[in-house]
Amino acid sequence: MAKLATLLGFGAILLALPHALSFSQQEILVFLTINVLLVASYRLLTLTGEWSLGHVVIMGVGAYASALLSKRLGIYVPAAMLLGAVTAAMIALALSFPLFRMKGFYFLIGSFAAGEIIRLLWKRFRDPFGGPKGIKKIDPMPDFDIGIYAFDFFEPISYYYFALAVVGVSLWVMWRIERSPVGLTFHAVHWQDRLAEASGVNVRAYRTLAFVLASGFAGLSGALLAHYIGTINPNSFDVEQMVFVLTWTIVGGTATFYGPILGCVVLTILNEIVLREAGFEQMRPLIYGLILILSVLFMPKGLESLVRGAFSGRNARKNSAGETEAME
Amino acid sequence: MIELLAQTGLNALYAASYTALVAVGLVLIFGVMGVINFAHGELFMLGAYAIVAVYADWNLPYLVAVAVGMTFVGIVGLGMERAFFRPLRDNPLGGLVASIGFLMILQALVSMGFGVRMEHVPPVTQDVIVITERVRLPVFRLAVILAAVVLLACLWAFLKKTRFGWALRASAQDPEAAALQGISINQTARIAMFIGAALAGVAGALTAPLISVNPHMGHSVIVTAFIVIIVGGIGSLEGAVIVAVAYAFVHTFVTTFFDGVIADIVGLLLLLVVLIVKPTGLFGSTDRA
Numbered sequence: 001m002a003k004l005a006t007l008l009g010f011g012a013i014l015l016a017l018p019h020a021l022s023f024s025q026q027e028i029l030v031f032l033t034i035n036v037l038l039v040a041s042y043r044l045l046t047l048t049g050e051w052s053l054g055h056v057v058i059m060g061v062g063a064y065a066s067a068l069l070s071k072r073l074g075i076y077v078p079a080a081m082l083l084g085a086v087t088a089a090m091i092a093l094a095l096s097f098p099l100f101r102m103k104g105f106y107f108l109i110g111s112f113a114a115g116e117i118i119r120l121l122w123k124r125f126r127d128p129f130g131g132p133k134g135i136k137k138i139d140p141m142p143d144f145d146i147g148i149y150a151f152d153f154f155e156p157i158s159y160y161y162f163a164l165a166v167v168g169v170s171l172w173v174m175w176r177i178e179r180s181p182v183g184l185t186f187h188a189v190h191w192q193d194r195l196a197e198a199s200g201v202n203v204r205a206y207r208t209l210a211f212v213l214a215s216g217f218a219g220l221s222g223a224l225l226a227h228y229i230g231t232i233n234p235n236s237f238d239v240e241q242m243v244f245v246l247t248w249t250i251v252g253g254t255a256t257f258y259g260p261i262l263g264c265v266v267l268t269i270l271n272e273i274v275l276r277e278a279g280f281e282q283m284r285p286l287i288y289g290l291i292l293i294l295s296v297l298f299m300p301k302g303l304e305s306l307v308r309g310a311f312s313g314r315n316a317r318k319n320s321a322g323e324t325e326a327m328e
Numbered sequence: 329m330i331e332l333l334a335q336t337g338l339n340a341l342y343a344a345s346y347t348a349l350v351a352v353g354l355v356l357i358f359g360v361m362g363v364i365n366f367a368h369g370e371l372f373m374l375g376a377y378a379i380v381a382v383y384a385d386w387n388l389p390y391l392v393a394v395a396v397g398m399t400f401v402g403i404v405g406l407g408m409e410r411a412f413f414r415p416l417r418d419n420p421l422g423g424l425v426a427s428i429g430f431l432m433i434l435q436a437l438v439s440m441g442f443g444v445r446m447e448h449v450p451p452v453t454q455d456v457i458v459i460t461e462r463v464r465l466p467v468f469r470l471a472v473i474l475a476a477v478v479l480l481a482c483l484w485a486f487l488k489k490t491r492f493g494w495a496l497r498a499s500a501q502d503p504e505a506a507a508l509q510g511i512s513i514n515q516t517a518r519i520a521m522f523i524g525a526a527l528a529g530v531a532g533a534l535t536a537p538l539i540s541v542n543p544h545m546g547h548s549v550i551v552t553a554f555i556v557i558i559v560g561g562i563g564s565l566e567g568a569v570i571v572a573v574a575y576a577f578v579h580t581f582v583t584t585f586f587d588g589v590i591a592d593i594v595g596l597l598l599l600l601v602v603l604i605v606k607p608t609g610l611f612g613s614t615d616r617a
Contacts, residue, residue, distance in 0.1 A: 051421065098600055098603070098604050101603070101604050101607075102603055102604075102607060104421070105364065105420060105421065105424070106603055106607055108421070108424065109364070109554055109558060109599075109603070110599075110600060110603050112554070113551075113554070113555075113596045113599045113600055113603075114596075114600065116551060116592075116596055117593055117596045117597065117600075120589050120592050120593050120596070121593070123589055124587075124589040124590065124593070239428075239547065240432070243428055243429070243431075243432055246425060246428065247429070250425065282436075282439075282440065283436060283440075284436075285432040285433075285435060285436040286432065286433050286436035286437065286440075288429070288432055289428075289429040289430060289431070289432030289433035289436065290429065290433060291429075292425065292426070292428065292429030292432070293411075293412055293426045293429040293430060293433075296412070296416065296422045296425050296426045296429070297412060297415055297416070297426070300419075300422070
């Protein structure tokens with residue numbers, strides 16, 4: 001009951017939040033919402049122990065697919081978004097055949113190479129991908145009315161509510177997946193892969209499953225992004241974006257569901273409030289690089305370890321004792 | 329046709345020279361420290377900017393600028409070793425991630441110092457050796473090729489003939505056994521990092537007058553270097569040199585007869601195929617990762 005109340009209160013804050021912000025801050029809030037889905041999907045991928053450097057490109061696959069489907073074939077935008085997510089998952093499935101012959105460091109380089117190939121294909125083939133300039137004038141979300149609220153997607157606040165609903169449902173699905181036997185098997189594949197294999201778990205199939213699911217959600221976040229900003233090009237999904245995702249994830253920590261989301265939210269607020277207000281926006285890559293190095297060096301378990309420390313009295317023992325054991 | 333092939337071959341030889349320098353540096357660092365330096369392309373970029381600053385802006389002689397660039401980038405390498413590769417020695421993925429962070433820092437610093445537009449470095453010499461009507465070799469390109477050969481020969485002699493070289497190879501083979509023999513792992517890591525970074529820096533410095541210098545030029549360099557070291561077998565210096573030459577020929581010929589993006593795709597596909605079929609690479613024997 002207390003849990004439900006907390007959840008409702010949190011939801012009310014999220015719904016009220018944009019009304020307290022300026023227009024440009026509302027726009028940032030939309031990006032933040034989309035990025036939360038991206039980092040949460042990245043964590044799903046890391047559950048089985050593999051770190052990909054191609055995740056942002058997979059997000060781009062969803063963006064390109066959704067943009068092209070709605071622009072070229074006139075498919076209804078929300079349906080195109082879902083198809084974009086499916087396309088990203090399918091591409092990930094195809095990539096998993098070569099990539100999952102590798103592990104660890106080789107997987108990292110392999111995923112980087114696979115992502116680069118996809119980006120080069122976007123650059124090379126002007127038809128249909130638009131070459132280096134990418135796709136412009138992507139169809140916006142069509143306005144609609146649900147009785148209590150009329151969505152006018154020219155306003156960022158409407159798109160925020162729409163994205164919040166999509167991201168909320170996606171996060172709930174990912175949460176359920178992680179708590180299901182499938183999710184527990186992901187953990188087993190990560191920390192005890194030999195033992196899991198000996199117990200009859202098809203390790204590679206579970207790695208592939210995590211990769212495909214995570215890629216689907218990343219594709220969905222890409223589709224949300226594409227129909228919001230209206231222009232995408234190969235550089236929207238380059239290594240720099242991947243570094244942001246890595247930084248959010250590592251700064252937040254991957255042991256808990258909320259870790260990467262926390263990292264994303266904290267760093268975005270830091271970026272927007274501190275850097276933009278102080279006029280240091282140009283230094284964003286510099287600061288992110290510095291934060292990435294410092295957190296790898298001094299805070300390998302991420303921000304969540306600080307949160308856990310603060311709540312160590314009752315919550316940590318009750319909720320995350322199992323996870324902490326699994327981490328060591 | 330013969331002339332076109334000859335000209336493309338000469339172009340490939342030039343591309344091979346600086347690719348080999350970059351890849352060998354990366355392999356040396358990986359061999360001794362067991363970590364992949366993702367910022368290696370940015371060290372190349374720093375070497376090129378050393379030429380922009382010392383040669384183009386301050387008007388000092390080109391060779392002085394190359395020496396300054398090489399030393400400066402080597403020192404940056406020492407800083408990287410001390411700042412994060414050493415504390416993260418037991419965590420190779422952590423070292424790799426830290427070097428990705430460092431890559432962003434270098435790009436941002438150079439962008440702030442020089443601006444993001446392309447820098448034009450005035451040519452050092454415009455003499456051209458005319459072999460036939462349509463086969464020409466600019467003298468400067470020949471100089472780059474010769475410099476790369478000399479540098480690689482020096483490195484080979486250093487590794488095989490000197491005590492430091494022996495120590496370096498010992499700690500690449502087995503760090504613990506080397507430490508038991510009284511070899512300082514920290515010192516061999518410093519030497520490897522200095523040489524590896526300096527090789528990337530000198531490659532950037534040598535090619536700066538022939539390419540467009542900008543803060544993001546490191547990206548294509550690191551992609552090429554990854555292809556070369558993985559295909560060659562990570563940790564194998566000879567493999568890196570051989571594959572650098574072979575890959576430069578493949579890439580240059582595909583670029584000439586199709587286009588540059590297709591050539592990049594072909595290279596990355598080669599990398600994936602090797603990772604699938606023989607992850608230890610064509611010339612690699614043992615697998616450290």
